[in-house]
Amino acid sequence: MVPSCYVHIPFCDSICSYCDFVRVQKNEMFFSNWKEQLIQEIQEYKIHDLHTLYFGGGTPSLLSVNDFSEIRNYFPASIDEFTVECNPESLSDEKLRLYESLGVNRISLGVQSFKDELLQVCNRRHTVSQAVSVIEKIKKSSISTFSIDLIFGLPNQTMEDVKHDISMFLSLDIPHLSIYSLQIEENSVFGKTGIEPIDSDLEADMFEYITKTLEEAGYIHYEISSFCKPGHHSRHNLAYWQDQDFYGIGCGASGRINGIRYDNTTNLKEYCLKGSCPTYISETLLERSMDAIMMALRTKFGLNILAWNERYQSDFRLKYASVLSKYAAYFEYSENHIYLNDAGLEILNTILVDFMMIE
Template identity: 80%
Template sequence: MVPSCYVHIPFCDSICAYCDFVRIQKNEQFFSNWKEKLIQEIQGYKITNLHTLYFGGGTPSLLSISDFASIRNCFPKDIDEFTVECNPESLDEDKLKSYVDLGVNRISLGVQSFNDDLLEVCHRKHTASQAISVIERIQKSSLSTFSIDLIFGLPNQTMEDVKKDISTFLSLDIPHLSIYSLQIEENSIFGKTGVEPCDSDLEADMFEYITKTLEAAGYIHYEISSFCKPGHYSKHNLAYWQDKDFYGFGCGASGRINGIRYDNTSSLKKYCSLGPCPSYINETLSERAMDAIMMALRTKFGLNMKEWNLKYQNDFKVHYASVLDKYRAYFCFDGECIFLNDAGLEILNTILVDFMLIE
């Protein structure tokens, strides 16, 4: 059984300056054909059991409730975790209630900052006060959990700005945070207008402050960019990090079935006329094994070496003995699991390069 499913909703009301995902401003010319092809794609798999379902984008909360329901109803009724990405300006009280009625039990809210000047720089359509109002609305609902996204290292963002964002986050008593350093993507507005990345030392200082402050407040730093209160992990994202298969539906979506990864077409015009047109990624067993290591070491749960050995027909400790010895001060062991301590997570990319150099 494939336990998880990601559905990509490519439409947005406006384009954020940092975004390089497959997205387009909502266009009624394409929309009905897109929805028809998406429903056909999903129904072709006859899914009867699912652990997690995630509607991402784009801006899923831009969909009308009737359009949302027609897509949601392609899936089983009972889903352990059903997450929808939302923007504050498109999540009102009626829509939130409808989501709950349709089985949504987790919202991922794109806040990005509680600083109105930085929101304007990012071309966001909401204000900080709007975001706070929506957060309070979610807290009054019957949703079992929710998360917000924040970004640090934004243009002209100071350490004091970051401290204020984290202070506001903590004051709101939110159960989960995904926080990312700004990456300047070539095809984003920032990339096309020559915005320079944040100074690397300042970025490192910001991340260290974020980590120490949230951990001191009782949040679990369970993945490089993810913090949560106990019991509020993102089950869907854990499926990615723990080497599980997942369906990917929609224009621009990616998936993995029987260990084989695929990317659907990113052309909305092509998707609307021909469907997903997936391209399959031809990886060797050793390449898949390396992917599993890269994803697992992002988390505090780490890699189960026994399972990895069986799945990828190798002996992890023997094959990577030189890397484990070189970075022995950063690795921790718990039974069959290996994971990185906080200092190791800070140099994860460096460690992974050494893993990849092993044939």
């Protein structure tokens, strides 16, 4: 059984300055063809059972009540974790009620900053007060958990701004945070207008502050960019990090079935005319085994050594003995698992390069 499914909803009301995801401004001309192809793609997979379902984007909360209901009904009625990515300006009371009634039990809200000036720099369509009001409504709803996204390292953002964001996050008593440092992507507005990244020492100081403050407040830093209160981690993302298969459905989605990865077309016109047009990614067993290590070591849950040995017909401890010994101070073990401590997560990329040197 494939336990998880990601559905990409590629429409946005406007384009944020840092974004280079697969997204287009909502376009009625394409929309009905897109929905027809999406429903056909969902039906082709004949999904009868799912642990996690994730509607990401783009902006899934832009889907009308009718369109959301129609698409959702092609999935099993009962799903352990059903997440919908939302933006504050498009998560109306009506949609919140609809999500509650259709089994959504996790919302991921794109807040990005608690400073209006920085939201404007990012070309976001919501204000801080809109975001706070939506957060309060989610807390009062029957949706059992939710997360917000924040960005740090924005142009002209100071350490005081980051402290303000974290203090707002804590005062709003939010169960989960995904926080990313700004990456200036070539195809984003920031990339095209020559915005420079902030000083790398300041960025490192910001991240150190974020980690320390959230951990002191009782949050678990369970993945490089993810913090949660106990029991509120994203089970869907865990499927990616723990080497499991997942369907990827929609224009711009990626998936993995029977260990084979695929990328659907990112071209909306092509998707509307011909469907998902997946490109299958040919990976050797060594590449797949390395992917599993790279994903698992990002998290506090770590790598299940026995499962890895069995799946990849190898002996992890023997094969990587030199790396395990070189970075012994950074690894911890529990039962069959190996994971990195906080200091290890800080040098994750360096450690992974050493893993990759071994064939």
